[in-house]
Amino acid sequence: MNQVNYLRISLIDRCNFRCQYCMPEGAELEYLHRQQLLTDDELLTLIREVFIPVGFNRFRLTGGEPLLRSGIVEIVRSIANLPQTQDLSVTTNAFLLAGMAEDLYRAGLRRVNISLDSLHEATFDRIVGNVGKSRWQQVWNGILAADRAGFTPLKLNVVVIPGVNDTEVLDLAALSIDKQWHVRFIEFMPIGNDELFSDRGWVSSESIRHQIREKWGLTEAQVQGNGPADVFTIPGAKGTLGFISQMSECFCDRCNRMRLSADGWLRPCLLNETGQLDLKTALRNGVSTTQLCSQVRDLLALKPEINYKGRESGSETGVYHRTMSQIGG
Numbered sequence: 001m002n003q004v005n006y007l008r009i010s011l012i013d014r015c016n017f018r019c020q021y022c023m024p025e026g027a028e029l030e031y032l033h034r035q036q037l038l039t040d041d042e043l044l045t046l047i048r049e050v051f052i053p054v055g056f057n058r059f060r061l062t063g064g065e066p067l068l069r070s071g072i073v074e075i076v077r078s079i080a081n082l083p084q085t086q087d088l089s090v091t092t093n094a095f096l097l098a099g100m101a102e103d104l105y106r107a108g109l110r111r112v113n114i115s116l117d118s119l120h121e122a123t124f125d126r127i128v129g130n131v132g133k134s135r136w137q138q139v140w141n142g143i144l145a146a147d148r149a150g151f152t153p154l155k156l157n158v159v160v161i162p163g164v165n166d167t168e169v170l171d172l173a174a175l176s177i178d179k180q181w182h183v184r185f186i187e188f189m190p191i192g193n194d195e196l197f198s199d200r201g202w203v204s205s206e207s208i209r210h211q212i213r214e215k216w217g218l219t220e221a222q223v224q225g226n227g228p229a230d231v232f233t234i235p236g237a238k239g240t241l242g243f244i245s246q247m248s249e250c251f252c253d254r255c256n257r258m259r260l261s262a263d264g265w266l267r268p269c270l271l272n273e274t275g276q277l278d279l280k281t282a283l284r285n286g287v288s289t290t291q292l293c294s295q296v297r298d299l300l301a302l303k304p305e306i307n308y309k310g311r312e313s314g315s316e317t318g319v320y321h322r323t324m325s326q327i328g329g
């Protein structure tokens, strides 16, 4: 059985973007109120006294947009300073990253994953739901600032949407040639915008690999990551290409993660809502962290049963009460 040691922590459910595939304009969500969020102290207590004792030592901060969480630099510093932390990373849209990259690096963050769905301003703005001045350049500046600050590996996430950005696959893949950047193509999942999904569908990783193979060739990378991506390289390239293929392949048998929402719900599987634990309410009601450890251990024991099995039965993914921006991806 896989060791489950990786916790994706959503710091906030709000976002400064409205990506079509995630939280489209018009589908306004009910946001959490400040008092519903785990406080910094509660989060750190849970990490120190519950998650680390039961075996978690890899942490990812996500959102919504995690850079909107006030005090994120201090949160990073506190987690990075824990002796048990073996890996700490952030997934961000990079809009605010240029001004924060150095502070985050100094606080102990060493790697970031950045969403970048297009190299063209107009397409990018269409995807992120922008109506005013284009936001592409500021995101690009964020990526360059992260590169300068020394984050490595620096991963760029691309959700491929048919008829929107699928014609840019080769240009985006080319970013991995001259720089040591890791470009990852993600199959669009039907959480967040069901309408767009049923209208457009998704592009399979294999068809993207086919395009890349035809142009440059493609080999399997020597080192595979610990996450859901299958990793390849263009021969001679400095970086790699990753494929996150939740629609066409099943990587659940190597699943190593759980998710903690900004309001303190622990979720054992992205695509199955069974078994979630409300850790914040328990903590606020005075349940001891020793008892919480035991509840989380029980949930870890059940996780193989809860892990998504829709692909085996060929069924569709379910109807979810929380969207990707609320879960953290």
Ligand SMILES: Nc1nc2c(ncn2[C@@H]2O[C@H](COP(=O)(O)OP(=O)(O)OP(=O)(O)O)[C@@H](O)[C@H]2O)c(=O)[nH]1
Residues within 6 Å of the ligand: 060, 062, 089, 091, 113, 155, 157, 186, 225, 226, 227, 228, 229, 244, 246, 255, 257, 270, 271, 328, 329
């Ligand atoms: N189905 C599924 N998708 C996942 C899982 N983990 C991450 N993803 C998807 O992979 C995409 C990229 O996720 P990231 O936040 O960059 O994290 P990652 O790829 O796991 O990160 P690394 O630690 O760098 O390997 C997002 O669209 C996630 O929703 C998972 O456990 N299951």
Ligand SMILES: C[S@@+](CC[C@H](N)C(=O)[O-])C[C@H]1O[C@@H](n2cnc3c(N)ncnc32)[C@H](O)[C@@H]1O
Residues within 6 Å of the ligand: 015, 021, 022, 062, 063, 064, 065, 066, 091, 092, 093, 113, 114, 115, 157, 158, 159, 186, 187, 188, 189, 190, 191, 192, 193, 324, 325, 328, 329
């Ligand atoms: C929910 S976002 C949160 C972090 C940050 N705001 C960002 O965009 O990087 C985390 C990841 O989920 C991905 N994502 C969101 N909705 C998705 C969907 N419907 N299908 C596949 N990936 C999705 C995003 O592209 C991003 O890489």
Ligand code: SF4
Residues within 6 Å of the ligand: 015, 016, 017, 018, 019, 022, 023, 063, 064, 065, 093, 115, 324, 325
């Ligand atoms: S993918 Fe990230 S940036 Fe885009 S709307 Fe969702 S949370 Fe915001």
Ligand code: SF4
Residues within 6 Å of the ligand: 228, 251, 252, 253, 255, 256, 257, 268, 269, 270, 271, 272, 306, 307, 308
């Ligand atoms: S769908 Fe669930 S079981 Fe499968 S990899 Fe994602 S979180 Fe793990």
